Each structure stands twice: as C-alpha cells, then as structure tokens.
Amino acid sequence: GESVGLHLPTLSVQEGDNSIINCAYSNSASDYFIWYKQESGKGPQFIIDIRSNMDKRQGQRVTVLLNKTVKHLSLQIAATQPGDSAVYFCAEIPDSNYQLIWGAGTKLIIKP
Amino acid sequence: NAGVMQNPRHLVRRRGQEARLRCSPVKGHSHVYWYRQLPEEGLKFMVYLQKENIIDESGMPKERFSAEFPKEGPSILRIQQVVRGDSAAYFCASSRGTSGRVTGELFFGEGSRLTVL
Numbered sequence: 001g002e003s004v005g006l007h008l009p010t011l012s013v014q015e016g017d018n019s020i021i022n023c024a025y026s027n028s029a030s031d032y033f034i035w036y037k038q039e040s041g042k043g044p045q046f047i048i049d050i051r052s053n054m055d056k057r058q059g060q061r062v063t064v065l066l067n068k069t070v071k072h073l074s075l076q077i078a079a080t081q082p083g084d085s086a087v088y089f090c091a092e093i094p095d096s097n098y099q100l101i102w103g104a105g106t107k108l109i110i111k112p
Numbered sequence: 113n114a115g116v117m118q119n120p121r122h123l124v125r126r127r128g129q130e131a132r133l134r135c136s137p138v139k140g141h142s143h144v145y146w147y148r149q150l151p152e153e154g155l156k157f158m159v160y161l162q163k164e165n166i167i168d169e170s171g172m173p174k175e176r177f178s179a180e181f182p183k184e185g186p187s188i189l190r191i192q193q194v195v196r197g198d199s200a201a202y203f204c205a206s207s208r209g210t211s212g213r214v215t216g217e218l219f220f221g222e223g224s225r226l227t228v229l
Contacts, residue, residue: 008152008153034218041222041223042222042223043116043203043205043220043221043222043223044155044203044220045220046217046218046219089154089155099157099160099168100155100157100218102154102155102156103154104153104154105153105154
C-alpha cells in the first residue's frame with residue numbers, strides 16, 4: 001500500500017494560471033481522501049479532504065474532485081502563486097482503517 | 113504543522129551506531145504515527161502507536177527497529193546498528209483520533225533526517 005520508488009512527475013505552471021494535479025487511487029473500498037502539500041525540507045501539510053459520498057469539495061483557492069468510477073482524484077489550484085511550489089501527495093484511507101495509502105506525489109513548479 | 117515537534121532535525125551516524133529519533137505530538141493527541149521518506153518518494157508507513165501501546169508495526173522492519181510511546185514523554189523511534197540504507201527522512205504525525213481512524217486532523221512534524229556514513 002505504499003508508494004513505489006519513482007522519480008516524481010513534474011507539473012510546470014505559469015504564475016497566475018490554474019494548476020490541476022491528478023492522482024489515481026488503488027483501493028475501491030477507500031472512502032476518504034486527503035491532499036497534502038510538502039514543501040522542500042518540511043513535513044506534509046493538510047490541504048483538503050473529501051469523503052466518498054461527495055464528488056467535489058472546495059476550499060480556499062483549491063478544489064478537489066473525486067471520480068469513483070475510474071478511481072481518480074484531482075486537485076485544482078486557482079491562480080497559482082510562487083508559494084504553491086511543493087510536492088503534492090494524495091492519500092487514500094480504506095474504510096474503517098487508520099493507515100494512509102500515499103500516492104507517488106507530483107512536483108509543482110511555478111514559472112514566473 | 114500544528115505543534116508536532118521532532119528532534120533532532122538532522123542526525124549523522126556511522127554504520128553500526130544507534131539512532132534515536134524523538135517526537136512530541138500535539139498537546140492532547142494520543143495517537144502517533146511514524147513514516148519514512150526517501151528523496152523524491154512518498155511516505156512509507158512504519159508504525160502506529162497509542163499511549164503505551166503499539167497498535168500496528170507492520171511497516172517497521174522486525175530487526176534493529178523499535179518504537180515506543182510511553183505514558184509520559186515523547187515517542188521514540190530507535191534504530192540499532194544503523195546501515196547506509198537507513199538514511200532517510202523520518203516523519204512523525206499525531207492525531208487526537210478517538211476512534212483510531214485517521215482523518216484530516218493528522219499533523220506532521222518537520223521530520224528528522226538521518227544520514228548514515
């Protein structure tokens with residue numbers, strides 16, 4: 001259930017544009033999903049979560065979309081800023097479980 | 113990162129030495145999780161503890177690694193006879209988790225970076 005050792009996929013986005021980060025999850029029994037942001041040299045930081053009875057949830061400048069049919073999760077960041085530069089991880093939590101199953105992560109680079 | 117304190121932030125050890133990593137959870141949190149992260153990779157679950165109990169250590173190697181979360185004091189991740197492959201960042205997270213179920217209320221520390229020479 002843990003991520004496989006791979007070079008991180010990278011997404012380069014112009015400052016001010018919207019960013020869309022995608023994640024495929026593995027367990028159809030997962031009923032809770034979290035997006036984390038990890039800046040260089042720091043620990044993961046909670047961004048937004050969503051439960052499986054929803055398909056969309058909005059926060060401040062961020063939106064998470066959940067497509068259970070294809071087991072796909074996305075994080076949309078509006079008006080991307082330099083401070084959004086980080087690695088973004090999705091995590092799934094199977095029903096009645098306490099373990100986070102982490103996705104591989106996507107490195108977001110902001111171009112000035 | 114709501115107050116999870118890890119120390120040391122950086123630790124250098126020679127092969128065969130012991131490494132002790134400490135984690136003080138957010139005040140009031142009684143659930144602690146340890147994760148390991150290699151560069152450019154996601155976090156790998158190691159162990160889940162509640163006060164004085166190990167709930168799940170399935171992600172932790174059986175040899176050389178141990179963890180505790182005593183009634184008083186921080187949680188400790190201990191690595192004996194370190195090898196180069198133990199070099200990684202070790203993250204601790206805590207939650208109030210009254211049911212043991214992870215929710216978004218899971219707060220991570222800044223990590224301890226172990227380098228084995």
